Amino acid sequence: MHLSFLIHNAYGIGGTIRTTFNLASALAERHDVEIVSVFRHRDEPILAPGGDVRLRHLVDLRKDTPGYEGDDPEQERPATVFPAAEGRYKQYSALTDRRIAAHLRSLDCDVVIGTRPGLNVHIAQQARRGPVRVGQEHLTLSTHSAPLKRTLRTVYPRLDAVTTVTEADAATYRKLMRLPGVRVEAVPNSVPAPAVAPADGTGKWVVAAGRLAPAKRYDLLIRAFEKVVAQRPDWRLRIYGAGAERAKLRAQIDKRGLYNHVFLMGPANPLDPEWVKGSVAAVTSSLESFGMTIVEAMRCGLPVVSTDCPHGPGEIIDSGVDGLLVPTGKVDAIADGLLRLINDDELRKRMGREALARSERFDPARIAGRYESLFADLVARGALRGSLHRTRGALLSNAFRTKDAGRSALRRGRAA
Template structure:
């Protein structure tokens, strides 16, 4: 199959970019795959797909470069197709409307995959006839505004499938969106096996990673760690990531006297080498669409103490087996979960081994296989393969009857 992904900006860094590259690179082992980035703001991507994946862009925002288009008059006019209700990116404009439309109308592929609501709307309206149209949801339906939900309900019926990253969100889509004829499938994000040896549970570090944003509730994690330190002052916490909450978190760490125990490490890429320095992962979000960092930690052999926030964590962690789920926003409960693993070396090792084993279901090969089956069904290739298999089986069975029948059947098998 020829599979084309459409993404906001493949040259940045973030969970959607990472998981798109993971999926595209794995599919490219057996298919013709490209990633088309609406924007390009630097010469080389921070992350990168495999060499088998083609990467190209539609609008050049590299300032000072010969192809810079940020001063194009169309770039100053608002978009008419990309829904204003998405609101997150002001970059979409009359220029992007035209470039995306030209791209989709001229795109000759079997499957086109959008990676955010506004791009899915473009695909629904403008992709060529005969192309399977798939819209991915990397957030959750519940986090979208009312006007955006209305726009999606208007345009998504033209899609062939919508994929969510959790079963919980798939149920919400089926219940609230009323999309007759559109397949709604839950397919989680993928995380490759790390290139380093897994953690050995001996390091006295708790590791957390993600944007320093309000929804991650690192303030609750810092407060909970004050309770941990009161019992086990030999343990420390590292938080990896950048964001607007950094100054507030630094002030809180100083206020609680935790400057020798809690460290804001800044962003790190890749994170594998940092995860394995620790023995316990921590996630204290009030909301997750999936929980990539949970899987990343587990793939490095760390049991994770996570808040039982909506959607992701409960579908990743088997509570009490490969990690612990605790109430949202409760520093005492989070501290108790961390201390349960810190104080019991054997439990920590056992849960770490289980985390390593259970997280293999998020391997890119597993996730790509699920997408491959979906794409094959949407394009009719699944039925074609099944029919061909049955035909070959019948021919070979009948070939046993006579020598002449055998020769005739084998000729037909070869032709098929």
């Protein structure tokens, strides 16, 4: 099959970019795969896709290059196709409307896959007839605003399929969106095996990673770790990531006197070498659309103590086997979960081995196989539908010809 992904900006860094590149690289081992980035703002991508995946762009935002289009007059005019309720709306314009439309009209492929709601709207409205149209949901339906949900409910029936990263979100789509004829499937994100040896469970480090954003609730993790330090001052916490909460978290660490135990490490890429320095991973989010960092830590051999927040963690962690799920927002529960693994070397190491083994189900080859089956079914369904349309058209045409021939014979009989 020829598969074409449409992504916001493949030259940045983020979960959607990582998982799209992972999936595309795995699919490229058996299929012809391209990634089309709406924007390009640097010469080379930070997270380059592997294999034979082709990468191209529609709008060039690289300043001081011959192709720079940041000052194109159409950039000043608002987008009318990309939905105004979508979070990235301000970055889109009449220029992106035109470029995306031209791309989708000319696209010759078997399957076109959008990777965010605004791009899925473009695909639903503008992709030419022929390719299977798939819209991926990398967040959750519940996080979208009411106006955006109304837009998706109106437009998504033109898609062939919507994929979510959790079964819980797929159930929400089926219940609330009313998408007759649209296949809704849950396919988790993929995470490749790390290129480093897994953690051995002896390092006295708890590791967390992700955006320093309110939803990650690192303030709770710091408070919980204060309780950990009271019992086990030989253990320390590293938090990797960047974001608006950094100064606030830094002040919290200093105020609680944890500057020798809790460290804000900044972003790291790749993160695998940092995971394996630790023995326990921590996730304290109030909401996760999936939980990429959970899988990344497990693939490095770390058991994860995670809040049982909506969607992702409960579908990844088998609590008590390869990690621990604790109540969301409860400092004491987070601290107790961490201490349970910190104080029991054998339990920690056993859960780490289980995490390593069970996380193989998220390997890109396995996830690509699930997508491959979905795409093949949709392509076959489209071919069957096209064949039925052609057969129906031929039958109607024959019927009209027969009817016309009968009318002509009747007219000739009357004339005689």
